[in-house]
Amino acid sequence: MREPKSLLLALLSICLVATWVYHLYDKSLYSDRLIEKVPVRDSLAIAHAIQDSLQQIYSESLAELDSTRNTADSIKDKLSVRVIELNRLKAAINGIIKNRYATQKDLERARNHINQMKTLMGEMSNENIGLEVEKTRLQATLDQLSGEMVTLQSSIDKLGKENKELSHMVNMASTFILSDMKFNVVDVRKNNKEIATDQVSKADKMIISFMVKNNILRLPSADVYMVVTNPVGRVIQNSIWNSGNFITPKGETIAYTIRDHFDYEKGDLKKIIYTITPDNFFAGDYHLKVFHNGVIIGDAIQKLQ
Template structure:
């Protein structure tokens, strides 16, 4: 049997080829499933992150809204206090100028779009500081109101005390005025032993009393004064001489003028005589009155005033005729 009739050894020894497509398909399917799974997982995670972000944004928005409400309440409270208390408004403007910048910064942070948690945290801190300032102002207002109440009470007390002192002073002034008036009236000199005489002056210088008008050259007035209340010092006496015709004798040489009396009003006087008086002692007063015109027959009346009161008066009558009349 020839070799060609038998199969070759090489063809008999090679195994048949395997089909790997199933494995490849399986790997591809597994890879595809893995990819889909990752995509689904990643999408789920992304959705979760988005949900978390939404929750975070919602939370931040809620915080911002609350901060805005708190700030508006603080601002309204501050504006209300400053409008009702002019002193506080001045205090805010002069002592706490940073309040304005603080309020401006809070507005900026709250109104900022996409404000971060850090922004809102800063806003919260500033709002707390602002509320702290407001509490300081409240305490300041209470202190000022307390001081004002005390000042009002003190002023009322001082007003009452002042009125009481004024009333007391007026009473004392009235009493003193009355007392002074009484002392003043009581200190008026008392005149006694009033005497008036017509005097004839001779060329030799000898003097004698006369009752004749033609011989009369002057009047001599004398009296005693005394008062224990009248203080030591100069006393002015106003002498009024009335002639027989009822007219006051007035001459420039005698220093005639007008004097105000307490009971009879203003009166014209003939002469003013000043005397030195020592308290508690009796003093004799004597002075002469000499007119330029000749004396006329009739009665001459002489009145003496001191301290506005008439303290004495007298009269002398001159007759007509002379040595042979």
């Protein structure tokens, strides 16, 4: 816009100089000529043309200024909308962070909000308008929120670990404590005297015995499962012992050898003893596992040779 203005001003100066030269020349001939009108029509026409051009430049400048102002207002409106959205996201994130019972799903939602804030801030940066102060403040808030997210994540991880430990303690509290466990293979002599043996050729039967107790929970009745496996890993079962399968709280199906159902009073020391006689004995390790509420509360091994 400066070059047209400079050209018009130069043209105006030349015209003015020409007008003054003309007037001086006219005065030098004044005494020899009759009084007549000074021909200034051309100079006035040029002056009017210059005025019209200046008016056009001024109008174009105003139009350009209005366009710039409208563009700035439009950008400012867009930025205002984004600032409102940023404040909404920030409030949502603060709500999650201040929630003592925030879950992992809440954290994922907070992370999504932070990513949305980053996207909006990137758009604000691309507009490159005078909201740098707001952007800087929001960036500081974003950094602070990110730090608080790390702290909150750490707290949730710690809480999850504590809950897992507590859950384990509760599960353990709901099961019996087993003690004085014995798992023997015996040789029955002619006088019915039972002698423990580790010889396959002398093995006649197995005797399982142990004590169970729970001092915490009231259990009106209880089930204890005994699982005996032979050296090839097969569970020893017999319909006479009411052998079958039970399902753990985790949904796992386990075959058992013996199930003992009994009434129970909290704090009582309950003795359990069973004798089983497999069809055959094999050399190797026999394993015994005792379950209560799907948890192994005791195990033993008897080796035969």
